[in-house]
Amino acid sequence: MKARLKRTGGDTLEFKDVGHRGEPLLVVDDLHTSFRTGRGTVRAVDGVSLTVDEGKTLGVVGESGSGKTVLSRSIMGLLPPRDVIKSGTVRFAGHDLTAMDPVQLRQVWGAELSMIFQDPMTALNPVKRIGVQITESLRLHLGMDRSEATATAIELLRSVGIPSPEQRIRWYPFQLSGGMRQRVMIAIALACSPRLVMADEPTTGLDVTVQAQILDLLAELQRERHMAVILVTHDLGVVATRADDIVVMYAGRIVEQAPTKTLFKETRMPYTQALMDSIPRLSDPSGIRLHAIAGRPPDLIHPPKGCRFAPRCPYAQDKCHQSEPPLRTAGSPDHLFACWFPLVNGVSTAPGMSSGSSVFGVSGGSGTPGESADASTASDQVPPAPWSLADTPIDPDAGLEPS
Template structure:
C-alpha cells in the first residue's frame, strides 16, 4: 500500500489539488532572497532567485561550494533557522505560499507533499533508532496508519529502493548499513508518503561512482513510476547531464544561466557554465590531458565584487563586466536565460577582444533579448 495520499480522518487543514487539475507549475519560486547576519557582516547567500518546476520533471541546480545552492534548497523547503536570517520573496508550492506558512502548517507538508534527501545520510538518520521506525514515523503521522500497516509499508518501501532482505533490515540501525544503503533508506523515508516534490541536496556526493549511478538510476525510476518532481542539487554537471529536464546554474547566490538540459550543453552562453563543464575530467581524453580549471574561488558574499560576480575569474572579462551587473535575459529561445554581457555563441566569446578573429568567421553576434530580471 504505497502511494496512497490524502487525509485519513480529515485532520489535514490544507487542500492539495491533484496535479492534473491545474496547468500551474508545481513549484514557483519568485525573487527569493536569503541573507545571514554574521559577525563580519551580512552574507547574501541567495540573491534574487526565481525558478519553476513542473510536476513530474527534474530540475538540476548546479554550482560550486559557496554558490548558495544549498541555502536555496533549504530556503525553498523553509528549513532555515529564524534567528539572524533575513528572507524575502515567495515560494508557491501547489498553490500555497510556503513562505507565509506557520511552522505547524509546514510540518503538514514536509514529508507528505515535499520531502528532502540530505547529502550525508549518516548525520541525517537517527543513529539510535532502527531504520524501520524512522520510515514509519511519517507514515503514521501523515497517513494515520496503524503500526502493523506502517511496518508492512516500510518493508515494501525498503524493497522498492533495492535493499535486499528488507524484512530483516527494517530492524537494523543506520551504522549497520553501508553509505549507499543508508542513502537508499533516506530515499525510502523521503518517498514514504508519496510526495510530489523531492529536494535532493547532493544525494550522491561522498559515494562511490558505482553507487552514485545506482542511486541516481533508482531515483529516476521511482520518479517516473510515481510522477514526482525532483530538484537535484549538485556541484557536478555530469551528474545532471542525462537526468535533469532543466538546469539552473548558480554563481555567488544568483542564477547565471538557466535552460533545458540539451540547450544548456549545446548552446552554453555563460562562460562560467562552460568552465564548469570543462573542469570535469573525461574518460575519453588521453591520460595527462590538462584540465581547464577555473582559477580562484567564488567571491565573498559579504562584499561581492562590483559588476558581474564571475568577472574576476572569467577568461573573457571586459571593463563593462567589472563595472555593471549583467541582467538575466533571454536570446533566441525564450526558455534559455543567462546573465552575461558577452555571452558565448557557438563556443566563442562575443567579447570585443576575444571575437576579433571569430567575427571574421561569421555570425557570432547575439541579439540581446528582453531583460527577465534586473540585478
Template sequence: MSERLLEVTDLRTTFRTVTGSVPAVGGVSFDLKANETLGIVGESGSGKTVLARTIMGLQPRTNVEVTGSVLLNGHQVVGASERTMRTMWATEVAMVFQDPMTSLNPVMRIGRQIDETLRVRLGMDRRAAHDRALELLTMVGIPSAQSRYRAYPTELSGGMRQRVVIATALACSPKLLIADEPTTGLDVTIQAQILNLLDSLKQQLSMSVILITHDLGVVATRASRIIVMYAGRIVEMGDTRDIFYHHRMPYTRALLESSPKVTNTPHTRLAVIPGRPPNLSTPHPGCPFAPRCAYATERCHVEAPTLVAASAPGHRFACWNPLTETDHPEAR
C-alpha cells in the same frame, strides 16, 4: 502536464553574521513543472544548498532574512510558520541530504524511523505502518527488507543508508523531492544505482525532483532542465542540451571544460578558471564572475547583468558578453 508545481520568484536568503550580512541566495526565480527533473549545479558556496533549504522552509527564523516568494503547489512557503510547514513536509515536499548518516537517527532501527513518519503523518496504525515500511524498503531496492527492517543505520553501508533515507523521504508520497548531493561520497557503481533508483521512483510515483549537485555528470542524463548557480545567483538556465551544447555564459563553459573527461587522452591540459568564488560578505556591484572571467569588460565590474532570453525557449543567461553560438565547437 505543464501544471506548475513550484514557482520561485525573486527569492533572497540573507544571513546576518557578526561580520555583516551575507546574501547566500540573491534574487532567484524559476519554476518547476509536475513530473520534471530539474538539476541545480554550482560549486561550493554558490548557494545551491541554501536555496534548497529555503524552498523546504528549513531556514531558522533568527539571523536569516528570506524575501520573495516560493509557491509550492499553491502554498506560500516564505514566511510560513513551522506549524504550517509541518503540514507540507513529507506530503508535499521531502528532502534527501548529502550525508545519509546525519539524516538517520543512529540509535533507532531503520524500520521504526519510517514507521514513525507514517503513523504521525498519515495516521496509520502500527500494523499498516509496518507493512507499508516494508513495502517502501523493498521499493528502494533493499534486499531482504524483512531482516533489514530491524537493523540500525550503522549496520548498513553508505549506499544502503541512502536508500533508507530515500524510503523515508518517499513515505508520504511527496509531490516534490529535493535531493541535495544525494550521491556525493558514494562509490561510482553505487552512485549509478542510486541515480537509477531516483529516476525510476520518479516515474513510478509521478513526482518532481530537484537534483542539486556540483557534478555536471550527475545531471547530464538525468535532468530535463538545468540551472547553473554562481555566488547565490542563477547565471544560466535552460534545457539540458542547451546548457551543454549552446551555453552562453562563460562560467558554464569554464565549468564544463575544467572537469576532466573519461574520453580525454592522458595528460590533457585542463582549462582552468583562475581564482576562487567570491566572498559573499563583501558586496560586488558587478557580475560576480567578472574577476575570474576571461571575457570581462569594464561594464562587468560595475553593473550586474540580469537574466535575458536566448534563442531557445526557456534558455536564459546573465552575461554582458555572452559566447556566441559559433563558440561551441562541440555543438551538434
C-alpha cells in the same frame, strides 16, 4: 510532557493537482536568503526565481558556496528561524509556503515535499532503527497504525532495492553500507509519496560505482510515482542525462537557465562553459591535467560590483566589472543567462576575442589568453584554485557529451 505522533492544530491543508490547470508545481519568485554573521550579512541566495513542473526534474548546479544548498532549504522553509533574513515567495501546489506558520509547514514537510540529504551517515539518527525512522512519517502523515506502517516500510525498503527488508528494518544505520544508507534515506523521503523531492547532493558522499545506481533508482521511482525532483549538485555530469531543465548558480544568483539540451548545445555564460570544461573526459589522453577554474567564488558579504564572475572570467571587460548583467533571453524564451558578452558557439562576443577554442586552460598553465588585460590581471591576482570542480571523477556511463 509526552510527545505524541499526531498532527496537531490547524485545518488540514488541501493540495490541488495543479498540473491539470497548466500551472507549475513549484513557483519560486525573487527569493532572497541572508544570514546575519559577526562579519556582516551573507547574501547566500540573492534573487532567485524558478519553476518546476509536475513530474519533472530540475538540476541546480554550482560549486561549493554558490548557494545551492541554502536555496533548497529556503524553498522548503527549513532554515533556522534566527539570524536569517528571507524575502520572496515560494508557491507550491497552490499554497504560499513563505506565508505558512510552522504548524502548517509541518503538514507539507515529509508529506508533499521532502528532502534527501547529502550525507546519509549524519542525516540518519544513529541510535534509531531504520524501520522506526521510516514509519514515523507514515504514522504522522498517513495516520497508519504501527503494524500497517511497518508493513509499508518493508515494502518501501524492498522498492529501493534493500535485500531482506524484513530483517533490515530492525537494523541501525551504522550496520548498513553507504549506498544502503542512501537507499534508506530515499525510502524515508518517498514514504508518503510527496509531489516534490529536493535531493541535495544525494550521491556526493558515495562511491562512484554506487552513485549511478542511486541516481538510476531515484529516476525510476520518480517515473513510477510521477513526482518532481530538484537535483542539487556540483557536478554537471550528474544532471546532464537526468534533468529536464538546468539552473546554473553562481554566488547566490542564477547565471544561466535552460532546458538541458539547450544548455549544453548553446552555452551562453562563460561560467557554465567553465563547468563543462572541468568535467574530465575518458577520451582525454592519460596524464593530462584536469581543467579547473582559477580563483574562488566571491565573498558573499561584499560581492563584486559588476558581474560576480568577472574576477575569474577570462573574457571580462570593463563593463563586466562596472555593472551587473541582468538575466535575459536571446532567441528561445526558456533560455536565460546573465552575461554582457555571451558565448556564441563557444566563442566569446567580447571585443578582442577571436580565438575559436575554449580559453579555460589547464589549471595554472598556459591556456589563459594574454590578449585581454583584464583577464590576465585577474588570473595573475588569484592564486591557482585550491579546489577543483573536476576533482571528483564522474560516472563514465553518464554520457556527458551533449548530443
